[in-house]
Amino acid sequence: MTNLLAARLQMAMSLGFHIIFAAIGIALPLMMCVAEACWLRTGDPIYRTLAKRWAKGAAILFAVGAVSGTVLSFELGLLWPTFMKFAGPIIGLGFGLEGFAFFTEAIFLGVYLYAWDRIPPPAHWAAGAIVAASGALSGVLVVSVNGWMNTPTGFTLIDGVATDINPPAALMNPAFVSEALHMTLAAYAATGLLVAGVHALMLRKDRENPFHRRALGIALAVGGVASVLQPMSGHYAAQVVAETQPPKLAAMEGQFQTERRAPLRIGGLPDAKARTTSYALEIPAGLSILAYNDPDAEVRGLDAFPADEQPPVAVVHLAFQVMVACGMAMMAVSLWAVVSWWRTKRLPTGRAFLAAVALASPLGMIAIEAGWTVTEVGRQPWIIQGVMRTTEAVTTVPGLWWSFAAYTALYAGLGVVVVMLLLHQFRSSPRADAPAGEARRWTS
Amino acid sequence: MDFLTSMTPAGGVAAAMLVALIAYALLGGADYGAGVWDLLARGPRAEAQRELIAHAIGPVWEANHVWLIVVVVLLFTSFPEAFTVVMTTLHVPLSLMLIGVVLRGSAFTFRSYDATELARRRWNRVFSIPSVVTPVLLGAVIGAIATGEPGRVAEAGGPVPLFSTWLRPFPIAVGLFALNIFAYVAAVYLTLETDDPALRDDFRRKALISAATLGAVAWAVHLLAKDSAPLVYEGLDRASWGAPLRYATGAMAVAAIVALALRWFAMARLAAAAQVALILWGAAAAQYPYLVPPHLDLTRGAAPAIVHKLMLIALGLGSLILVPSLVYLFRVFKGHTFRAGRRDEDESVRPTPA
Numbered sequence: 001m002t003n004l005l006a007a008r009l010q011m012a013m014s015l016g017f018h019i020i021f022a023a024i025g026i027a028l029p030l031m032m033c034v035a036e037a038c039w040l041r042t043g044d045p046i047y048r049t050l051a052k053r054w055a056k057g058a059a060i061l062f063a064v065g066a067v068s069g070t071v072l073s074f075e076l077g078l079l080w081p082t083f084m085k086f087a088g089p090i091i092g093l094g095f096g097l098e099g100f101a102f103f104t105e106a107i108f109l110g111v112y113l114y115a116w117d118r119i120p121p122p123a124h125w126a127a128g129a130i131v132a133a134s135g136a137l138s139g140v141l142v143v144s145v146n147g148w149m150n151t152p153t154g155f156t157l158i159d160g161v162a163t164d165i166n167p168p169a170a171l172m173n174p175a176f177v178s179e180a181l182h183m184t185l186a187a188y189a190a191t192g193l194l195v196a197g198v199h200a201l202m203l204r205k206d207r208e209n210p211f212h213r214r215a216l217g218i219a220l221a222v223g224g225v226a227s228v229l230q231p232m233s234g235h236y237a238a239q240v241v242a243e244t245q246p247p248k249l250a251a252m253e254g255q256f257q258t259e260r261r262a263p264l265r266i267g268g269l270p271d272a273k274a275r276t277t278s279y280a281l282e283i284p285a286g287l288s289i290l291a292y293n294d295p296d297a298e299v300r301g302l303d304a305f306p307a308d309e310q311p312p313v314a315v316v317h318l319a320f321q322v323m324v325a326c327g328m329a330m331m332a333v334s335l336w337a338v339v340s341w342w343r344t345k346r347l348p349t350g351r352a353f354l355a356a357v358a359l360a361s362p363l364g365m366i367a368i369e370a371g372w373t374v375t376e377v378g379r380q381p382w383i384i385q386g387v388m389r390t391t392e393a394v395t396t397v398p399g400l401w402w403s404f405a406a407y408t409a410l411y412a413g414l415g416v417v418v419v420m421l422l423l424h425q426f427r428s429s430p431r432a433d434a435p436a437g438e439a440r441r442w443t444s
Numbered sequence: 445m446d447f448l449t450s451m452t453p454a455g456g457v458a459a460a461m462l463v464a465l466i467a468y469a470l471l472g473g474a475d476y477g478a479g480v481w482d483l484l485a486r487g488p489r490a491e492a493q494r495e496l497i498a499h500a501i502g503p504v505w506e507a508n509h510v511w512l513i514v515v516v517v518l519l520f521t522s523f524p525e526a527f528t529v530v531m532t533t534l535h536v537p538l539s540l541m542l543i544g545v546v547l548r549g550s551a552f553t554f555r556s557y558d559a560t561e562l563a564r565r566r567w568n569r570v571f572s573i574p575s576v577v578t579p580v581l582l583g584a585v586i587g588a589i590a591t592g593e594p595g596r597v598a599e600a601g602g603p604v605p606l607f608s609t610w611l612r613p614f615p616i617a618v619g620l621f622a623l624n625i626f627a628y629v630a631a632v633y634l635t636l637e638t639d640d641p642a643l644r645d646d647f648r649r650k651a652l653i654s655a656a657t658l659g660a661v662a663w664a665v666h667l668l669a670k671d672s673a674p675l676v677y678e679g680l681d682r683a684s685w686g687a688p689l690r691y692a693t694g695a696m697a698v699a700a701i702v703a704l705a706l707r708w709f710a711m712a713r714l715a716a717a718a719q720v721a722l723i724l725w726g727a728a729a730a731q732y733p734y735l736v737p738p739h740l741d742l743t744r745g746a747a748p749a750i751v752h753k754l755m756l757i758a759l760g761l762g763s764l765i766l767v768p769s770l771v772y773l774f775r776v777f778k779g780h781t782f783r784a785g786r787r788d789e790d791e792s793v794r795p796t797p798a
Binding site for chain 1 (some may be wrong): 469502503504505506507509510513514516518520521524525527530531535538539542543545546550552554556557558559567603604649747748750751755766769770772773776777
């Protein structure tokens with residue numbers, strides 16, 4: 001058990017934990033703004049209740065996202081000092097701008113949560129809109145740094161030293177747009193469907209509840225639109241990977257040999273020793289078409305790269321398959337809602353549909369974790385693609401297993417508490433059969 | 445205006461880091477201090493004190509903590525080697541500090557949303573105990589850097605010690621000093637947060653006591669610094685304006701105590717905030733031009749000038765959004781502490797989370 005492994009596990013655990021809260025922190029404010037806008041437009045007090053309810057969830061999740069994000073900004077140096085010494089000046093601009101976006105988000109979240117009765121309603125709505133916008137911007141800027149790790153630009157490497165540093169060029173690295181688009185849509189899709197699933201479960205018990213019907217409508221609108229758009233952004237992201245990180249693409253697809261008319265493999269288990277991917281459903285020339293828009297295009301397999309520059313293929317391929325499968329299922333549920341709404345002009349609330357939405361609920365977060373695994377493990381053995389290996393970047397501080405154990409226990413405990421608090425919020429959500437006095441209480 | 449022409453871009457970023465650190469001490473620091481008073485709340489008004497604290501910091505809580513992230517980002521972008529040395533040689537106190545940040549940051553919010561009174565009381569503990577421990581660790585990190593030990597360990601290479609860089613009298617004394625400062629400003633601020641004369645007197649007494657202990661701890665830090673942190677100890681004498689800075693700090697300390705004694709609370713807040721800002725300014729001036737003494741200064745191991753210039757531009761543009769936003773936040777939630785005469789109409793709605 002090496003220090004390197006402990007550092008990698010701690011980083012993976014910290015990011016895997018934070019990414020859920022970060023994604024919800026991007027999308028939930030948008031949903032509460034939509035609900036509040038509906039209230040301002042229609043005067044229907046249920047929308048106001050809904051905005052307040054979602055704001056409570058946002059407050060809990062934002063608090064955990066903020067502290068786990070603070071930890072990450074230190075962990076970059078606590079675990080990967082050599083990486084930060086090299087990369088800090090190049091990527092710092094993105095982090096610096098992100099700092100301001102996060103600042104704005106924190107300021108106006110305070111205004112939104114605490115000033116319901118202190119400022120005029122349009123100003124209050126605007127505060128929420130600023131939270132939603134700065135949250136999304138903050139995510140985009142953090143992802144720009146990940147894009148840079150995948151496609152480093154904005155410097156010239158001379159004898160291992162970065163010269164001619166150009167931070168704006170580093171920020172606008174080749175992977176930036178595709179990763180930022182894919183991650184932002186993922187946040188809306190995953191959060192929208194996650195929240196929709198909760199309200200669908202409530203509606204199964206309480207079919208005519210106007211509160212949950214409105215909530216389901218907004219959550220599905222946000223999550224559904226993003227879910228339908230996401231495969232397109234994924235296709236674009238894969239084409240960028242094909243161009244900029246061919247070993248990652250080969251690992252994602254379980255492509256060991258370089259070939260023309262490379263098939264698209266659905267499922268399958270890559271065997272790194274036998275250099276084959278078995279049990280996959282293969283669509284002839286599918287990969288060549290998807291990656292290069294040409295059935296005869298040559299796709300470089302893992303064998304085109306030195307053995308010590310190949311990512312762990314099984315993990316990357318399986319994570320990629322999981323992500324795509326979740327994404328497809330989410331798109332299917334969203335299309336079901338869209339088609340039904342198109343035909344009947346109202347949201348379906350049949351048992352089968354509600355069950356499908358509830359089942360799709362966790363898929364978005366699973367897809368985010370899987371997609372994060374693809375981009376991070378798929379870049380290995382590099383921490384900065386082609387520039388610095390992960391083994392070179394790790395700290396020399398001994399005893400990292402203690403740190404990993406402590407943070408894992410801390411985050412596990414936090415995760416349990418957050419789930420319990422949210423369950424408490426769900427249980428106390430408004431019921432349709434509530435007495436009149438009760439109804440007044442929850443609309444105030 | 446000599447400094448405007450002589451200041452390098454690196455110096456500009458360092459000055460911005462100092463400003464952010466002062467803001468963190470004055471705003472985030474007061475939140476730590478409020479946690480200390482929450483833990484120490486005793487007597488018939490203990491619950492009222494806790495409630496006042498929760499109401500006072502709730503709306504500004506998340507924003508106050510971003511200052512720490514600003515300091516860290518500026519450090520690793522502009523002075524990557526200093527950042528690397530600090531993160532390596534002070535790994536243990538920083539990791540422990542972060543655990544404190546996580547615990548109190550989440551517990552503070554959780555207690556507003558949990559179901560039962562008992563659960564809320566438990567979250568209060570999870571908030572207030574790390575509020576005492578975390579500032580000590582933060583101060584110990586700053587104190588340790590001033591001793592030059594982390595800098596020497598990094599320069600020598602070899603295995604990284606886990607405890608010997610910071611588990612010493614001087615860093616711990618600086619840690620206690622930080623804790624005391626935070627408790628002091630929190631008590632001073634809280635005198636302006638209530639109409640209840642008894643409650644206000646509670647915090648006035650706490651402010652006066654912590655002002656007195658702050659003097660004692662400062663004296664201890666001063667005595668220890670002579671041997672433990674000679675570079676910084678002599679630094680203030682070397683600087684041409686070291687003496688005026690010290691007199692100004694002392695004057696503000698006296699002014700704050702006098703204002704508290706006379707119940708001029710707005711004046712006391714102004715003087716206490718100025719005192720804290722001057723203390724940090726003095727500490728930074730004493731260490732100047734070193735970031736991590738005795739080797740790393742503003743030039744060695746710093747990022748190229750283009751990075752510093754870009755960061756200054758980003759800070760300038762960001763401030764155009766940040767400053768009005770902060771002013772708005774504090775106007776909405778802290779306006780009542782600036783308008784003593786019109787408190788009644790203002791206090792009609794207490795800020796509670798939705």
